Amino acid sequence: MNKPLKNHWTAIVNGEHKHLEIAQTTRLVDVLRTHLQLTGTKVSCEVGRCGSCMVLMDGEPVNSCLVMAYQCEGSDIVTIEGLHGEEKGTLHPIQQAFVEEGGFQCGYCTPGMVISTKALLDAHPEPSQEQIESGLCGNLCRCTGYGGIIRAVRKAGERCAIKETSAEETVS
């Protein structure tokens, strides 16, 4: 068997520059889980339907099972491990809200769900029900029935909004 071609791949993953020797046809989800041991990104349907492998690529949510290494060369990738509160080691307000509202059960969809919520709230800090639904309809959850997730997203939105308002007040 011929050895696959090795290629030089670089990207910023969770704020750190990463350099790997990998085939450029490697899927991003495998780069993350296998090569970088970032197993918070989950693998489930592998056809881009369930959202378990959702990560932010240059700020946009993408299913990392559908992105090849060559497609994200030089990109800024944020995985669930890259999300935290004001200090590292604390929970991001979105994560906090998921814990408080029971926005997860088995937890397997949760990293992807939190990442999609981050993208949603970045785009719509105070999302309407319709915006929540369209922002998260690419993430499947089989345990919660989405009730806890919707409550968590609303709470996270409120918190982010309050934070932004107070930041503006401080500036003014």
Next chain:
Amino acid sequence: MLLNRKQSGKRWHLRPDGAPKVTGQLQYLTDMTLPDMIHGRVLRSEYPYARILSIDTSEAEALEGVYAVLTSKDVPGLNRFGIATPDQPVFCEDIVRYVGDAIAAVAADSPERAALALDAIRVEYEELTPLNSTDAALAPGAPELHEHGPGNVLHRTEIKRGDAKQAFATCDHIVTETYYTPRQMHAYMETEGGLFVPDEEGRLNVYAATQHGYKDRMQLARIIGCPEEDIRVVSSPIGGSFGGKDELNVQPYGALLALRCGCPVKMHNSRKESVRAGLKRHPMKIEMQTGMSREGIIQAHRVRITADTGAYATLGAPVLNFCTEHCLGPYAIPNVDVEGVSVYTNNGLSGEFRGFGGNQAIFAMEGQMDRLAEIMNMDPWEFRRRNMREKNDPGPLNQRILVTDGLSQVWEALDRSELWQKHQHPPTDPTLPPWIKRGVGAAIAMHGAGLGYGIPDPAGGRLSLNNEGKIEVAFSYEEFGQGLVATLEIMLCDLFQCNTSDLSIIIGDTDRVPHSGSSTASRSTTMAWMALQRLQSPFRSHVLAVASEASGIPADELVTGPGGIWRKGQLPAESSEVETDVQGTGKSEKKVALALEGIIQTSEEAEKLEKAERIEAKAKEGERSDFVISYAELATQGEADEWIFDTKFDYPTTPDNVVGGHYLYTYAAVAAEVEVNTLTGETKLLDTRHVVAAGPVINPMGYIGQIEGGSVMALGFTLTEDAVMQDSRYVTTNLDTYMIPTIQDIHTQLEVEAIEDLPEGDAFGPRGIGEIGSVALAPAITAAIHQATGVWVNRLPVPREQLVRPLNVPLQEGVSPS
């Protein structure tokens, strides 16, 4: 009580596994890796039904990087598995019976190389015509899929009471209908897999999901041909199961490959492989004939159930038993004639699934009730009340059951609800276009818990003070998302008025837990509660006696509390950690994670946190004179085994000899409001109310989550989900064609009302609610569809084409379609 966060107050307990889950830190068993591991894959059948003529593995074996290629010849022990009936081959020898059947397994140094090796295995088949329906399988002359016949019948059931034939002859009205239910897929987000690690002592460590680690261990020992003690099964945390991971799946292959290669083997099914090989809910055809008197009292009920159990038994027989028991509903019917048959086919593999045959039965029975009520021109809820069993009536199988008010309570609570009241005046909205129709429907159910009479259903547990000074409980239950660990924390904090940081909860590891049965059949909460009731008193007596000896204070003046033993009446204001752990950084999650995962590494941060906690606790102790002694100091007194208390008992069953008959039931009533678009046939669920009578709510967050989750799973069962097969092959092979509800498809509103009453002195405590949220929504929705459109739906998922109506808009003069 309307159950929500606000009503729950201090009982809103944050899950100890919350922070690790939302940060992605929690390692599932499929996330585990070891540096020297290799990768396993399974070769599955090319055909749903075929004879194997030859298997040639030589080319695969010769491939570089391939460590092992195994077939049936390489199974040292029993080449079969199955919880109840071990009839599924680990590797097929001569016949394949479904598309998931395994023929060989390989281990190689990369997943890609393992895939290449599978391609290099040459199998010659003689293709046979698959039995692609129960009719084909039952037809005279059909080939027998198993030797233990007769025919292709796995199991038959029967309930006969009175004289149904004669009673029908005297009935004034008879409703005859046939109901069909789909092949629903569990669609757990984490597919099957894990890590299989042989250790230096010759033991095998299995890190793979199951709902019953001890049962896996027993089956694996039988396959490998080794003592059970040579295997350790670590089985939590699990990324969803819903019954789907109760049977062995990848475990036999991972175990055999690891033992052959002498190194760790990782397995992880792709979604497509999971669909192909995994269990599904039994598709059923239920024919029902129900007759009533002029006054609307049901006199006779005739039922014929045909279940497609697929290629192997798994739990097909108990599922049929459960369906048979539940197809009478909670109604008193004098003349009953029920027969059920579970049929082997080549259509995949049907087995255990949340609701366990109740979902199908309740859909059919409640459908009959609505049709009968319409004939009587009577309110369907009132019609149900007239026919409901009385409090002291026997259960569906004429067996004695525990007397509770649950049934009438859920009936009344739903009757009062605003949503059901809408049924009297069907909702209309003049702003809606004429093709949008709305309706309201409701259904009621009693649902058995536990495995039922005649099936071994052992329970138990262990309570101890471990050498770190933690109050430790150990059960063989599993955390697959339902929130069991949080529920245990709440129970223990309630019992001992301690903090969560005083606890160590061990589950999901056969080396560390006693055999206390499985996490199935809505049984874990009840069994854990009953075990703790038995254990708390001896444990407490011992703890207080030792504390008394150490302090010189009489034992009856001492109580357990946060951090240790306190003088009675001096406890700091109620154990507050239940509420104060709002940071979600979970003080105890690390300990749970450790217990669950065994070899998974701890985070340094969590250890630091714990150290800080200890220092803080010490400081508090020093300040308070009413604090007597810490658990940690107590644990150093005497021998370690003096601190361990065990109990064993069985799940409560009816005293009457009726196989599969239940003793404890939970009750549910559900109302649903739907909106049907008669141009597209689309049904949208607008509003839902679940009333559940299952005893005290221990863990409100978990309770709401289980009912909401069960409800949405039932919504999928009702409207969209069907694992379609063509010639016994799956057409819907992934989540892009098998449609589970998304966040856009769910109820706009969903309310949960919990009725917490139990009879005074009830010895069984809180009942499990894992299934009850999923069993009665389907008939409520189809009743609502009927009110909206006039269509009686008898088939799930609801066929949209049945709801499409031509637009009855008269053409305007001068405007011609030509």
